[in-house]
Amino acid sequence: MKINNLTRCILQRALWFFLLLISAAASADDTAPHKTGKTKIFIAGDSTAATYNLPDQQGWGALLGDYINTDKAEVINRARGGRSSRTFISEGLWQALIDEVSAGDIVLIQFGHNDASPVNDATRARGTLPGIGTEAITINNLLTQQQETVYSFGHYMRKMVNDVRAKNATPILMSLTQRNVWQAGKLERHGSYGRWAYELALELNTHFVDLNNLAADQLEALGEEKTAALYPKDHTHFNPQGAQLHAEIALAALKGLRPDLLGGLLNEKGTAIAADEMTWLRLPIPANNNLRSVFLIGDSTVRNGGGIGANGEWGWGDFLQPHLNNKKINVVNRAVGGLSSRTFYTGGYWQRTLNMMRPGDVLVMQFGHNDNAPINDNSRARGTLKGVADNYEQIENQLTGKPERVYSYGGYLRKFIGEAHARGITTVICSPVPRKIWDGKKIARTPDSYPDWARQVALQSGSAFIDLNNLVAAEYEHLGAKKVDQLFADKHTHTSKAGAELNAAVVAAQLKPLLGL
Structure with missing residues (x-):
């Protein structure tokens, strides 16, 4: 059969395109994580994760494997009691672990x-320099009798993350387990190391599991007496029941990433654990427990997505801290994109924020953009009744399949305020930032709407008001x-970094007198 020039050209191009596809696929396989066998889930940590055969002590890592489908994955718990990030590396424990890591683990x-702990002593010499900076000191180690350069906590953690990534595997940073230490009916939550792990997760753009606050929430719900039963040995180490509680919390958080x-790695027991849908957001925690905190709640105009500027969109809450004195104030931006005042309250986001707050803290709230959505639908069901009255509407929520009593915009703001005031927390209401919608040379205002309603609730409740x-x-x-x-990353709602910084400066100017700064 004769092939004319046109047909020959078409066949040659088809062959060239086919070879190009094969080459591209081979190149992708060379760089993408792949598994030839079971996925390995390694744990690097201290005694609170380590495996013990003791009636009064067990680490959570020892029980994580109970929830895994052993045909598809295995948990390899290398956590070792008494180790810090520094000594886990200096003793060779980390290198032994990383040598076994494969792509996709x-x-x-x-x-x-x-x-x-102390940086240098004759018993353990395991302390690291505080923080996540580049500080380092050289010591003559009293325990090993060797010269050693000691770095910050962040330095050692960065090394671990980078080593895992070099193996084309996935690192996940975690905050600490909860100690059984109470003050005025509340657990003393870890500040510095959990916050530093969080900051490293943002810096390195890796996953973060806030095990500490998740565990504290559950333990506070149990109460002091029942919590004490989980810590029979001391205030740090828990028994097998306490280990199970922490293991299930860790698993729920991992499922929420x-x-x-x-996916596909869990057995029936693991599948039954509900995912914690908030974990992927990497919501911040107070940086310094010794300082008063300003907590922010709101929607995407305050914090967008995971707070990393996806699609160039930023919320003003991510830029508030530089305008305030970080030696006197923590800024904790717990706002969540896509939520209204109603869904922030009903979705559990408010309760977790409230659990972190202490008397003397300040709550700043800004809602309204999403409150105008439908009250009942099968996609978000986030709308609130208009106005500030004490009215409500009973619905069968199409999204959750459950009955729900829906209140007004003002009703939900008052819920936040009342529960905050009961804990000795100062409240500040912001009217919602304006959209970029022009009416001639003026930004369009909407009378008798959310900005006015926010003002009314502030007056009713004795809250400070910022007419943002x-x-x-x-x-x-x-x-x-x-x-x-140039201040917007979309048509008219979400600000760019420059726009968010402008809004943050406006908020800060109003907040400083309220904070005494």
Whole structure:
């Protein structure tokens, strides 16, 4: 059969394209994680994760394997009692672990309990320098009788994360387990090391599991007496029942990461554990327990997504701290994109925030953008009744399949305020930031709407009020439409980094007198 020039050209191009696809696929296989056998889930940590055969002590890592499908994955618990991030590396425990890691494996990293120990002594010499900076000191180690350079907690944790990534595996940083130490009916939660792990997760863009606060929430719900039964030995180490509680909390958090790393790796027992849908957000925790905290709650205009500027969109809460004195104030931005005042309250986000707060803290709230959504649908069901009255509407929620009593916008704000005031927390209401919608040379205002309703609730409740809607609109009008375009990452709602920084400066100017700064 004769092949004309046109047909020959088409066949040659088809062959060339086919070979190109094969080459691209081979190249992708060379760089992407792949598994030829079981997925290995490694645990690097201290005694709170280690395996023991004791009636009064067990680490949570010893029980994690109970929830895994052993045909598809295995848990390899290398946590070792008494170790800090420094000594886990210096004793060779880390190198032995990383030598076994393959592409596609998962490595859970949790240190901090022992990192606060002395840097140099004749018994353990395991402490690290505080923080996540580049500080280092050279010592003559009294225990090993060798010269050693000691680095910050962050230095050792960075090494672990980078070593895991070099193996094309997935590192997951975790905050500490909860100690059984109570004060005024509340557990003393870990600040520094958990916060440093969180900051490293943001810096390195890796997953973070806030085991400490998740465990504290559950233990506080149990109460002091029942919690004490889980810690028969001391205030740090728990028995097998306490280990199970921590293991199930860790598993729920791991299931809440995006993407789902454990998909298909769990047995029936593991599948039954409900995923913690908040974990992927990497919501922050107070940086310093000795300082007063300003907690922020709101929607995506305060904190967007995971707080990393996805699609160039930032919330103003991520830029508030630089405007305040970080030696006097923690800023804890717990706002969540896509939520209304209603769904922030009903979805459990508020309760977790409230659990972290202490008398003397300050709560700053800004809702409204999503409250105007439908009250009942099968996608988000987040709307609130308009206004500030004490009315409600009873519905069968199409999204949850459960009955729900839906209140007004003002009703939910009052719920936040009342529960905060009961704990000695100062409340501040912000009207929602304006959208970039022009009415001539002015930003469009909507009378008798969320900005006005926010003001009314502030007056009713004795809360401070920041008229963010009008203050920011005035800034936009001063700059003009062309410059304001650069302050937005979408058509009219979500700000760019520059826009978020402008809004943060406006908030800070109003907050400083309230905070005495």
